[in-house]
Amino acid sequence: MTSWNLAGLRTGQPLSHYSTYEIGGEARFVGRPQTQDQLQELLEMAYRSGITPIFFGGGSNMLFPDRPDPDAMFLTTREMTEIKLEGDRLYVSAGMSMSMLAVIGYGLGIADFDFTFLLPGTVGGGIYMNAKYFDRHISDNLVQVHYIDVQAPGRIQTVSREACNFGYKKSVFQANRSSWLIVGAEFKLSSSAQAAVLPTLPEMVALQEGKQPPIRLTEFASHFIQWLEGKEEAGGVSSTLAPMRRIIQDRMGKMHFSYPSCGSVFKNNYSVGEPIGKLADQLHLRGVQRGNARISPVHGNVIQNVGGATAADVVDLIRHVQDAFDRHYGFVPEPEVVIIEGKTSSLHQ
Numbered sequence: 591m592t593s594w595n596l597a598g599l600r601t602g603q604p605l606s607h608y609s610t611y612e613i614g615g616e617a618r619f620v621g622r623p624q625t626q627d628q629l630q631e632l633l634e635m636a637y638r639s640g641i642t643p644i645f646f647g648g649g650s651n652m653l654f655p656d657r658p659d660p661d662a663m664f665l666t667t668r669e670m671t672e673i674k675l676e677g678d679r680l681y682v683s684a685g686m687s688m689s690m691l692a693v694i695g696y697g698l699g700i701a702d703f704d705f706t707f708l709l710p711g712t713v714g715g716g717i718y719m720n721a722k723y724f725d726r727h728i729s730d731n732l733v734q735v736h737y738i739d740v741q742a743p744g745r746i747q748t749v750s751r752e753a754c755n756f757g758y759k760k761s762v763f764q765a766n767r768s769s770w771l772i773v774g775a776e777f778k779l780s781s782s783a784q785a786a787v788l789p790t791l792p793e794m795v796a797l798q799e800g801k802q803p804p805i806r807l808t809e810f811a812s813h814f815i816q817w818l819e820g821k822e823e824a825g826g827v828s829s830t831l832a833p834m835r836r837i838i839q840d841r842m843g844k845m846h847f848s849y850p851s852c853g854s855v856f857k858n859n860y861s862v863g864e865p866i867g868k869l870a871d872q873l874h875l876r877g878v879q880r881g882n883a884r885i886s887p888v889h890g891n892v893i894q895n896v897g898g899a900t901a902a903d904v905v906d907l908i909r910h911v912q913d914a915f916d917r918h919y920g921f922v923p924e925p926e927v928v929i930i931e932g933k934t935s936s937l938h939q
């Protein structure tokens with residue numbers, strides 16, 4: 591086991607520190623590579639030692655277990671934040687915060703990513719779920735995605751946007767969930783930006799110094815709201831800042847950052863005609879609580895951690911909602927949140 595002394599490997603880490611739910615017990619191994627080389631070393635070591643890698647990014651759509659499997663390595667790409675610009679092509683590593691992408695877009699004078707402002711999570715997790723805000727998706731400007739197949743580590747492979755099979759909260763990466771690890775992606779920008787600008791953007795400087803946006807939702811929101819207020823005070827470009835201001839109003843109005851959560855718990859079922867939140871409201875599910883997990887009083891598709899909730903509390907509420915929907919509407923809503931089984935849990939997603 592001496593060879594486990596690798597760059598980017600931590601032991602005995604509470605997974606609650608890696609999740610916007612602030613839920614999750616102590617993991618024996620957590621991999622936090624900063625470079626592709628470190629990532630490859632961790633994957634090869636896991637492969638050789640029979641340790642199962644469980645991938646994640648910003649932990650904003652994950653429910654980690656109360657008792658994590660000691661034979662698993664929880665591997666986050668969150669610290670892989672390389673960014674390169676060539677003409678109208680922007681390459682970002684999987685760990686780039688989606689909200690930071692909006693900020694960098696602002697610095698480059700393009701509005702391509704303003705919809706990702708205050709969208710928690712990373713580009714890797716965003717591509718996995720085809721993250722969206724209103725009618726815009728992270729896949730809209732995507733050209734191709736680079737990934738490692740952990741069944742054949744050592745080689746970076748590329749998949750085109752067309753082959754990613756993007757749909758509503760859907761991508762080819764979900765079909766290859768335990769084996770395809772996204773390392774980076776290329777986006778086509780609406781106009782060519784000056785590569786020379788990138789290194790001097792204050793946001794880039796902060797990134798290079800390792801100052802990443804916080805995971806805890808209240809701090810995450812303040813971090814970006816302060817940035818916006820600074821730009822507004824300095825007389826920044828109001829046509830780009832105004833949409834970001836509207837996003838703040840929308841998300842604050844829905845209490846997105848008031849309690850730890852994963853945002854929407856279930857995918858909408860468009861064949862039913864109404865979003866899950868509205869259907870839940872008709873069943874008076876808002877405010878229902880199990881342990882320390884509660885259905886948000888302002889949004890029927892959000893389960894909040896009101897303080898010290900366990901994964902079991904959240905799963906209990908998920909099942910409660912699924913049973914109610916099955917009885918009243920005749921279908922079981924599909925979780926959007928990715929539920930990781932613990933050592934003794936029998937839950938299947």
Ligand SMILES: Cc1cc2nc3c(=O)[nH]c(=O)nc-3n(C[C@H](O)[C@H](O)[C@H](O)COP(=O)(O)OP(=O)(O)OC[C@H]3O[C@@H](n4cnc5c(N)ncnc54)[C@H](O)[C@@H]3O)c2cc1C
Binds near residue numbers: 648718852
């Ligand atoms: C307050 C709040 C508001 C939200 N609002 C929205 C919203 O408006 N729209 C929306 O779409 N989502 C929203 N979400 C959900 C979440 O932010 C997105 O799903 C986001 O894309 C998750 O990114 P992540 O990096 O946190 O992924 P994680 O939660 O870390 O992981 C989610 C899934 O992605 C996979 N994954 C992550 N990184 C990689 C990688 N590098 N390679 C392969 N697979 C990977 C994981 O294996 C996992 O299956 C919200 C969440 C919160 C907490």
